[in-house]
Amino acid sequence: MAVAEITQKTASILVVDDETTVVNLISRQLGRDGLACEKTSSAYQALELLDTGDFDVVITDISMPEMSGIELLKHVKQHDPEMQVIVVTGNPNVDFAVEAIRSQVDDYLVKPFELAQLSHSVGRALAHRALLRENRRYREELEELVGEQAQQIERLFMDGLSALAGAIEARDRYTGGHLDRVSRYALATGVELDLDTERMRVLWLGSLFHDVGKLAIPDAILNKPGPLTDDEYAEMKRHPELGVKIVERISFLVPAAMAILHHQERWDGRGYPSGLRGDDICIEGRILAVADAFDAMLTDRPYRRARSELQAVAELQRCAGSQFDPRVVDAFLKAHGRGFRDLPDLPLNGRG
Numbered sequence: 001m002a003v004a005e006i007t008q009k010t011a012s013i014l015v016v017d018d019e020t021t022v023v024n025l026i027s028r029q030l031g032r033d034g035l036a037c038e039k040t041s042s043a044y045q046a047l048e049l050l051d052t053g054d055f056d057v058v059i060t061d062i063s064m065p066e067m068s069g070i071e072l073l074k075h076v077k078q079h080d081p082e083m084q085v086i087v088v089t090g091n092p093n094v095d096f097a098v099e100a101i102r103s104q105v106d107d108y109l110v111k112p113f114e115l116a117q118l119s120h121s122v123g124r125a126l127a128h129r130a131l132l133r134e135n136r137r138y139r140e141e142l143e144e145l146v147g148e149q150a151q152q153i154e155r156l157f158m159d160g161l162s163a164l165a166g167a168i169e170a171r172d173r174y175t176g177g178h179l180d181r182v183s184r185y186a187l188a189t190g191v192e193l194d195l196d197t198e199r200m201r202v203l204w205l206g207s208l209f210h211d212v213g214k215l216a217i218p219d220a221i222l223n224k225p226g227p228l229t230d231d232e233y234a235e236m237k238r239h240p241e242l243g244v245k246i247v248e249r250i251s252f253l254v255p256a257a258m259a260i261l262h263h264q265e266r267w268d269g270r271g272y273p274s275g276l277r278g279d280d281i282c283i284e285g286r287i288l289a290v291a292d293a294f295d296a297m298l299t300d301r302p303y304r305r306a307r308s309e310l311q312a313v314a315e316l317q318r319c320a321g322s323q324f325d326p327r328v329v330d331a332f333l334k335a336h337g338r339g340f341r342d343l344p345d346l347p348l349n350g351r352g
């Protein structure tokens with residue numbers, strides 16, 4: 001058998017028996033088979049040798065003064081489940097057999113045994129070990145491949161998400177680059193607030209898709225070159241709920257639904273669609289409200305000119321505690337002071 005032949009060339013056997021003559025007999029025979037042997041008469045020393053050496057098979061006597069062969073076998077299997085253990089016994093009985101099977105013995109030899117029997121048993125153990133190793137390597141390779149493919153799928157998925165978000169943004173001619181900026185602002189604020197990875201991911205999705213509901217708002221309202229009428233404004237205010245209806249049908253966007261629904265709520269309860277107040281608004285929604293408003297202030301709109309950054313900062317400060325969660329404004333301003341840098345490792349720039 002090819003595998004056994006290859007293995008036997010480098011195989012190393014540990015022989016444990018308190019009877020020196022048996023140890024010598026076994027190692028002489030295995031030496032003739034071209035195997036490297038290490039001998040010891042102590043089970044404790046065997047454990048030490050196993051810790052430092054690179055063995056393939058352990059051959060152990062059952063009855064030894066300090067520790068039984070079965071006890072040694074248990075330690076060995078715990079340490080290396082692929083290690084092959086052959087036990088040698090003088091008087092096999094049912095108790096021995098049961099205990100040996102329970103302890104996962106790989107083979108046993110009954111004294112006195114034929115030397116050919118020993119060689120055969122060791123050869124089989126080496127082949128079995130080689131097979132176990134081969135299987136493990138194959139499994140590991142497979143796992144690695146699956147991991148790589150999962151990463152590729154994740155990347156494609158993120159690219160798809162970003163493309164979708166870009167398509168939404170393209171419909172709204174006044175907000176070019178808005179989503180990228182809101183993402184940056186929101187995530188940098190999330191970092192200041194010490195949000196965990198899962199919350200950050202929700203925040204990222206929320207920032208890309210907070211206005212997805214605008215897909216369902218007529219162009220005439222969305223891009224109207226003047227102030228909206230009350231009816232038009234009422235229609236526009238439906239976009240958070242319309243957004244939730246859209247993402248509800250896309251499983252990987254569902255976690256962002258709450259952030260989308262809450263991004264137009266106000267800390268003082270005067271926002272929409274539900275007039276939630278304070279902590280009843282999810283943290284992602286409160287962060288998006290600040291990030292979204294800041295970017296809107298810096299952008300020219302049909303009904304007003306863009307403000308300067310200094311003015312926008314002053315406006316956030318003025319509205320902290322009324323429109324915005326003051327803690328979020330604080331965190332946002334800290335992130336602003338650092339230039340919204342040190343963002344977490346998320347595919348923020350998927351759209352290039």
Ligand SMILES: [Fe+2]
Nearest residue numbers: 210211263264
């Ligand atoms: Fe919005």
